[in-house]
Amino acid sequence: MPDSKKPSFFTRVRWFFQGRTSTGERGMGFGSQILSQLFLLLMAVIVLYPILWVVSMSFDPRDISRPTELRLNPFQGGLSLKAYQDVINQPTANPVSLGQLMFNSFRLATLTGIASIIVGVFASYAFSRLRFAGRQALMIAVLTVLMLPSIATLPALFVLLNKVQIDIGNSVFNLRNSLIGVGLAVLSGSLPFAIWNMKGYLDTIPKELEEAALIDGCTPNEAFFRVTLPLSTPVLAVTFFLGFMSTWTEFATSWLFLTNPKDFTLMMALYNMVGQYSNSTPWSHFAAMSILIALPVTIVYLFVQRYFVGGLAIGGVKG
Amino acid sequence: MTTLAQSSTASKKEAHKKSIWKTLNPYFYLLPAFLIMGVITYYPMLYQVWMSFTDYGVKNLRFNAPLPNYVGLANYINILTNQLGLSYYDFWRMLGFNLFWTFSNVIIHVTLGIFIAVILNRQGLWFKGFYRALYILPIVIPQIIVANIFRNMFDPDYGAINQGLAALGKFFFGLSPDLFHIHWIDQVNYPVSWLPLTLSYYALLITNVWLGWPFMTIVASGALQSIPKDLYEAARIDGASESQQFWRITLPLLRPAMVPASVYGIVMTFNLFSLIYFLSGGGPLRQTEILITTAYRLINEQRLYGVAAAFCVYIFFILLALTLITNAITRATESYDA
Amino acid sequence: MASVTYDHVTKKFGDSMIAVNDLNINVDDKEFLVLVGPSGCGKTTALRCLAGLEEITEGNIKIGDRVVNDVPPKDRDIAMVFQSYALYPHLSVFDNMAFGLKLRKVPKDEIKRRVEQAADTLGIKDLLNRKPRQLSGGQRQRVAVGRAIVREPKVFLFDEPLSNLDAKLRVQMRAEISKLHQQLQTTFIYVTHDQVEAMTMASRIAVINKGVLQQIDTPQNLYDSPNNVFVAGFMGSPAMNFFPAKLRKDANKMVVDTSDFVLTIPPDRTKPLEQHVGKDIIFGIRPENIHDAEFIPPNIHAEKVEAKVDVTELMGNEIYLYLITGKNTFVGRVDPRSKMRMGDKAQVAFNMDKFHIFDAQTEQAIR
Ligand SMILES: Nc1ncnc2c1ncn2[C@@H]1O[C@H](COP(=O)(O)OP(=O)(O)OP(=O)(O)O)[C@@H](O)[C@H]1O
Numbered sequence A: 001m002p003d004s005k006k007p008s009f010f011t012r013v014r015w016f017f018q019g020r021t022s023t024g025e026r027g028m029g030f031g032s033q034i035l036s037q038l039f040l041l042l043m044a045v046i047v048l049y050p051i052l053w054v055v056s057m058s059f060d061p062r063d064i065s066r067p068t069e070l071r072l073n074p075f076q077g078g079l080s081l082k083a084y085q086d087v088i089n090q091p092t093a094n095p096v097s098l099g100q101l102m103f104n105s106f107r108l109a110t111l112t113g114i115a116s117i118i119v120g121v122f123a124s125y126a127f128s129r130l131r132f133a134g135r136q137a138l139m140i141a142v143l144t145v146l147m148l149p150s151i152a153t154l155p156a157l158f159v160l161l162n163k164v165q166i167d168i169g170n171s172v173f174n175l176r177n178s179l180i181g182v183g184l185a186v187l188s189g190s191l192p193f194a195i196w197n198m199k200g201y202l203d204t205i206p207k208e209l210e211e212a213a214l215i216d217g218c219t220p221n222e223a224f225f226r227v228t229l230p231l232s233t234p235v236l237a238v239t240f241f242l243g244f245m246s247t248w249t250e251f252a253t254s255w256l257f258l259t260n261p262k263d264f265t266l267m268m269a270l271y272n273m274v275g276q277y278s279n280s281t282p283w284s285h286f287a288a289m290s291i292l293i294a295l296p297v298t299i300v301y302l303f304v305q306r307y308f309v310g311g312l313a314i315g316g317v318k319g
Numbered sequence B: 001m002t003t004l005a006q007s008s009t010a011s012k013k014e015a016h017k018k019s020i021w022k023t024l025n026p027y028f029y030l031l032p033a034f035l036i037m038g039v040i041t042y043y044p045m046l047y048q049v050w051m052s053f054t055d056y057g058v059k060n061l062r063f064n065a066p067l068p069n070y071v072g073l074a075n076y077i078n079i080l081t082n083q084l085g086l087s088y089y090d091f092w093r094m095l096g097f098n099l100f101w102t103f104s105n106v107i108i109h110v111t112l113g114i115f116i117a118v119i120l121n122r123q124g125l126w127f128k129g130f131y132r133a134l135y136i137l138p139i140v141i142p143q144i145i146v147a148n149i150f151r152n153m154f155d156p157d158y159g160a161i162n163q164g165l166a167a168l169g170k171f172f173f174g175l176s177p178d179l180f181h182i183h184w185i186d187q188v189n190y191p192v193s194w195l196p197l198t199l200s201y202y203a204l205l206i207t208n209v210w211l212g213w214p215f216m217t218i219v220a221s222g223a224l225q226s227i228p229k230d231l232y233e234a235a236r237i238d239g240a241s242e243s244q245q246f247w248r249i250t251l252p253l254l255r256p257a258m259v260p261a262s263v264y265g266i267v268m269t270f271n272l273f274s275l276i277y278f279l280s281g282g283g284p285l286r287q288t289e290i291l292i293t294t295a296y297r298l299i300n301e302q303r304l305y306g307v308a309a310a311f312c313v314y315i316f317f318i319l320l321a322l323t324l325i326t327n328a329i330t331r332a333t334e335s336y337d338a
Numbered sequence C: 001m002a003s004v005t006y007d008h009v010t011k012k013f014g015d016s017m018i019a020v021n022d023l024n025i026n027v028d029d030k031e032f033l034v035l036v037g038p039s040g041c042g043k044t045t046a047l048r049c050l051a052g053l054e055e056i057t058e059g060n061i062k063i064g065d066r067v068v069n070d071v072p073p074k075d076r077d078i079a080m081v082f083q084s085y086a087l088y089p090h091l092s093v094f095d096n097m098a099f100g101l102k103l104r105k106v107p108k109d110e111i112k113r114r115v116e117q118a119a120d121t122l123g124i125k126d127l128l129n130r131k132p133r134q135l136s137g138g139q140r141q142r143v144a145v146g147r148a149i150v151r152e153p154k155v156f157l158f159d160e161p162l163s164n165l166d167a168k169l170r171v172q173m174r175a176e177i178s179k180l181h182q183q184l185q186t187t188f189i190y191v192t193h194d195q196v197e198a199m200t201m202a203s204r205i206a207v208i209n210k211g212v213l214q215q216i217d218t219p220q221n222l223y224d225s226p227n228n229v230f231v232a233g234f235m236g237s238p239a240m241n242f243f244p245a246k247l248r249k250d251a252n253k254m255v256v257d258t259s260d261f262v263l264t265i266p267p268d269r270t271k272p273l274e275q276h277v278g279k280d281i282i283f284g285i286r287p288e289n290i291h292d293a294e295f296i297p298p299n300i301h302a303e304k305v306e307a308k309v310d311v312t313e314l315m316g317n318e319i320y321l322y323l324i325t326g327k328n329t330f331v332g333r334v335d336p337r338s339k340m341r342m343g344d345k346a347q348v349a350f351n352m353d354k355f356h357i358f359d360a361q362t363e364q365a366i367r
């Protein structure tokens, strides 16, 4: 551009209405602009409506079990935190607090997430960088599990974990009926994903960096720990988060394995609120519960999603 | 002289030792992962194959319980011949539904995704950033929560969908709101009599389209942004109309990104447990049950572990076939991209 | 401060791909050796074998008197500058340069002193706190060199360090690396495929083709008396002109007979050629030894040849003439006053004191 001055505010406003870009290039005509806007706005309403609906229900002040008219309450009717209070005190008929449920889910998700990246990163490094006999076969072995949904290995996991039973005095510890057992079953599915996801990233780190480290005085293993590992922190974080997310919302395994309400997870409680025996639960409670479960992960997701948009890693954890 | 020779053999031994460590080194990196997966993944997978030939059931669960009986291929045969004691269970219909479910979803996701991406990519569009940010939401909200929200929205009496339809009907046609108590989830009759799909299928489809298109839009947007602008300028100079530009330039250049995304979408949708289990529960009368939800019911409700194991072996091979076929199609059409 | 020896070094990838074939090179202490050759000829592989990044298949590599075949890279006391620079993206410039020293447990203040001194030498003192991604290509290059020199290694290895820089910066860095070599008084081994870099920087050049060493000598010797057709054609730009020809004796004169023209060989150079009379040879002459017949420098044995001017390129201080005689095309670098233009029939003169003759079969120089 010969004139490097920024266009004035008025010029930019004019361009905006003429459908030009911020550099003044020709854009779309007014008619198609309006049509596009109408369509995109409709999509925006469709995307937003269910979310607003559940949010407004959670603040419903009337303490009724079902909404009787179509309206978004915050805009009429007023707000109440009662549903949240009730849910935090005791979300289901089971005598457990939301805190206890959250703690269970959090423990489960954090520990399996950490385990999968710590154990997985070494294997992904081997697959990405090292050459050894059987590499192909082992990669296929990982991919096979990756293809399989985690429910497809539940029959055997249930039966096998159920066999690990320890009698301690008069109490009995059954591995299947414990959060540790659920963690192991979840890890069985998330580890191959973690390995594959991290391998894909390690493949993009130039080999020269490690070679430079070798010459600078590292042994091959030191080069991994001092150069490659620090450089893979983004993928470690993303993989951890995806693992966390899938375990945080895991339902099938925990519902099948756990019988003691003290061990229940958030998703199990949610199912208790909406499942077949739930007719007495007011929808405001369900709505508040949904928001309490979804809000933390959604916020984190919004912050980190730009790191894995583009790659297929998004949502690529088995459900 | 001798000392020299000795030291050289010693160093050779040393070197030999070193090279053994070097060849073993990769396996040390693999050891933790494969040790764990060996115990909690591969051994259970093999064990499951063995289980699939037995009548493993609740009676065999207890500690010190007797081994289950070998039943040969009985489980496999019973699954295919619908002798599982599950009411309304029909394997072949379910497999067909599962595939139809998968492809009807992915086709809509991809079409809608590309359509919206193309609009969002147009120059001079207002509020681009706003729409892009907003359309992320269905991806970031946990699926199970979405399933539950929609389950409530599809409620025949108090759900937002029926209430919304009632409001619209009243406003435009003066219809009585009482007409709109549509039983989205549990109506047994097919709404389109010649199509064997219940209303719950449509409810699931609506929900999953709500969930699924933004991902395809994101993938397509990324690909669109990497298409050089001068291609369109060249096409305009050659006299191509807007629609010709779309069919001749945009679509072919989107292919390399959309094909893997679609394959991924196919596998994910084929196994979409949480949505179906939470929204329709497979109902009514198992009309929206898919393989993976049935497998879960066999374990969780029927507690027929041997049968469930055989069922999962089927799932494994069906998925293998699905992946191989989609991969083969992808590869066969690859040369077209050049 | 050490010599480097390649002793019958062979490197194979797999069973069939021979990247380096029976390489023998002695690099003296404090020497600046440049490895040149066309792309894929095995230069990088030869360097990586010395660095210990590749295991050699046969032979020995010595640094000083020590055979280093089984010594891991970190114990070879070498430093290497990579083509892609390979700066650690997660470390600051300072930490990049200090990395090797920290690993060797050099005391903190010593590290600081050395890094700052190197940064001073290279003019990157202001950049020490930046991350590599905040640097320009030239600055990254300097940091990569800096990381090598703080280590004070016995041998420096460079793998095409300038190929990612623009032309101007390349000339500047070339001079700086030469200066660095003089300051450090250490052995440099430098890989490039740019013959200008090779000619200007090297104390000796090793020319490699298809994994085989062709010739190793000082730049001037290599240019003046190439051992074979490959070296003759590789060094110099525009490249040497080659004419397939026969050596004949006409009366008392020895002549080179291309099918298009005949050139008399000056009597003082006939002696080594006697045995090849009557055989096929390749006659080679560099473009600067072909003159416009109107501007022949004094005191040379000039032989005139008729040719047609195909293309002329004016370079300012000289003119490149692309010439055709019968089957042969060749290039002359002539006096800028030359009036020859495209399409002209022209008389050019070959300087018969400066030609090369190669055996047509073996392509080896005859002298
Ligand atoms: N890891 C490897 N596996 C197999 N072949 C290899 C490997 N590394 C190099 N080669 C082959 O060895 C030959 C020499 O490669 P090398 O990198 O040494 O060439 P080079 O002279 O450095 O070329 P350039 O100027 O292009 O950098 C090439 O033909 C190359 O394909």
Ligand SMILES: [Mg+2]
Pocket (backbone or CB within 6 Å): C043, C044, C045
């Ligand atoms: Mg190279």
